[in-house]
Amino acid sequence: MSQTVSSPGVQPIDASGFITRAISGGRSLVLTVDAGILTVRTKAGELLDPKAAEVIMALGGEEPKWLHLVEALQVVNASYPGSQFALVEAAEVVGRNPAVRGQLAKTSSNRVVLLALAAIGQAQVACNPYLDAAEWDLLLNHRDSSVQAKAWSLARVLPPSLADHVDENTRIRVAQNPDCPPKVLARLGRDKNAKVLMAAGANPSTPVKTLRRLARTPRQTFIRRSVAVNPSTPRWTLVRLVRDLQPVVRAAVVTNPSLPTQYARNRVGDASGTVRYAVAQRTDLGPHALSWLERFARRDGSRQYALTRKRLEYNPSCPPYLRKRLNQIDDQLHQATEPRRPLSKRTRAAIVFGALPASILGLFVGTALLIVGSMSIYSGRPSVGVFQMVSGLALDVMCVAFLIWFQRRSRPPGSLWRPPLPVQIARWVIVIGMIAGAAAAHAPGLLVLPLLLFGVRSTIVTRQRRAARQHRQ
Numbered sequence: 192m193s194q195t196v197s198s199p200g201v202q203p204i205d206a207s208g209f210i211t212r213a214i215s216g217g218r219s220l221v222l223t224v225d226a227g228i229l230t231v232r233t234k235a236g237e238l239l240d241p242k243a244a245e246v247i248m249a250l251g252g253e254e255p256k257w258l259h260l261v262e263a264l265q266v267v268n269a270s271y272p273g274s275q276f277a278l279v280e281a282a283e284v285v286g287r288n289p290a291v292r293g294q295l296a297k298t299s300s301n302r303v304v305l306l307a308l309a310a311i312g313q314a315q316v317a318c319n320p321y322l323d324a325a326e327w328d329l330l331l332n333h334r335d336s337s338v339q340a341k342a343w344s345l346a347r348v349l350p351p352s353l354a355d356h357v358d359e360n361t362r363i364r365v366a367q368n369p370d371c372p373p374k375v376l377a378r379l380g381r382d383k384n385a386k387v388l389m390a391a392g393a394n395p396s397t398p399v400k401t402l403r404r405l406a407r408t409p410r411q412t413f414i415r416r417s418v419a420v421n422p423s424t425p426r427w428t429l430v431r432l433v434r435d436l437q438p439v440v441r442a443a444v445v446t447n448p449s450l451p452t453q454y455a456r457n458r459v460g461d462a463s464g465t466v467r468y469a470v471a472q473r474t475d476l477g478p479h480a481l482s483w484l485e486r487f488a489r490r491d492g493s494r495q496y497a498l499t500r501k502r503l504e505y506n507p508s509c510p511p512y513l514r515k516r517l518n519q520i521d522d523q524l525h526q527a528t529e530p531r532r533p534l535s536k537r538t539r540a541a542i543v544f545g546a547l548p549a550s551i552l553g554l555f556v557g558t559a560l561l562i563v564g565s566m567s568i569y570s571g572r573p574s575v576g577v578f579q580m581v582s583g584l585a586l587d588v589m590c591v592a593f594l595i596w597f598q599r600r601s602r603p604p605g606s607l608w609r610p611p612l613p614v615q616i617a618r619w620v621i622v623i624g625m626i627a628g629a630a631a632a633h634a635p636g637l638l639v640l641p642l643l644l645f646g647v648r649s650t651i652v653t654r655q656r657r658a659a660r661q662h663r664q
Contacts (some may be wrong), residue, residue, distance in 0.1 A: 270306055325352060379391045
């Protein structure tokens with residue numbers, strides 16, 4: 192038999208049976224088909240019965256060397272009943288040396304050859320682009336578990352002909368195939384299995400319409416994450432995913448090269464350190480953004496902060512002054528001084544329950560004096576207004592100075608200044624402005640607005656925690 196790609200081209204025989212001879216590995220065989228049942232005998236007339244071989248193996252005996260040949264011939268006879276040429280061809284290919292069989296298993300488009308090789312456990316059939324469900328099932332259901340494991344290890348991706356296979360892992364490998372047609376991927380994008388949807392969402396050949404639908408999957412975080420890393424995902428979908436509630440989705444989308452730089456730069460002040468760590472690997476950010484990314488990363492815990500520093504250090508866009516600062520920070524963290532003497536319990540209680548609340552209240556009062564003073568200046572009382580504004584400014588400065596001292600005193604040695612996140616600054620500015628406006632307008636009822644703002648904020652935090660808990664489950 193030639194190794195060139197060819198079709199079997201065998202016409203069925205109308206007779207009820209036939210007898211033919213075949214040669215497999217130098218052994219002469221007599222093949223008899225009677226009423227669709229195949230019988231294999233040697234030239235000397237010895238019957239090669241698979242059932243007898245199974246009994247021998249069940250009793251602890253060794254597997255006969257001819258068993259895989261007979262099983263391959265039975266599989267071919269069941270697929271091509273009455274085909275004398277198919278049986279002869281299958282016997283010949285099974286008898287070839289392992290190197291030739293492995294090459295044929297990878298390249299041949301002959302269905303008889305692939306069926307025979309799959310039946311004897313030639314795992315390289317899994318790499319063949321013409322692989323069909325019949326051959327794949329023979330490999331998956333082979334009695335030798337090592338054949339199944341080797342087939343899975345070789346079949347990183349599977350051809351589109353297996354898109355409707357009942358096995359979910361098979362459909363996952365089909366969805367991961369970059370040469371899979373868009374129509375097949377669109378069909379896999381509606382699969383009931385979440386892992387298949389993840390594989391389809393990460394495939395660059397998946398249609399845009401399917402990607403947009405998968406990006407709107409509400410309770411499947413990793414499906415949205417797979418769409419977020421796909422370079423074929425359209426820009427408007429990436430912009431939507433960069434505001435996702437789940438940090439893993441935001442961290443995935445900022446690594447996508449298709450995301451515009453401005454949206455990745457906006458994630459420097461993200462609430463999650465995982466997202467900042469992902470942003471640190473982008474080379475299209477400016478020195479100012481990378482510098483502030485390092486400052487915000489100080490809020491992420493020592494381990495996460497160390498990883499982000501390392502990634503910034505290896506970023507080719509890292510400016511020299513930032514590298515110098517990173518080296519100084521490393522020295523500062525490694526050469527931390529002895530722990531300072533802690534405050535006494537009485538002093539700490541006085542600060543926490545007395546000075547700290549008074550300073551926060553003083554900030555509100557000082558801000559209110561600034562607003563009232565400005566209104567007094569505009570109403571024709573400049574002297575009173577200036578006095579009120581100076582008093583409010585002095586009160587704010589003293590309160591801020593105390594809060595900064597308390598924050599630094601509470602930090603352990605070797606710790607760094609951690610700037611507040613932009614969303615935190617905006618939230619406190621809004622709250623202080625609302626309270627000051629209510630005081631200036633002599634309308635205590637407006638104080639309900641800050642409470643409403645805090646209620647909305649707590650609702651959002653609760654929702655995020657619930658989503659994170661569902662994600663862990």
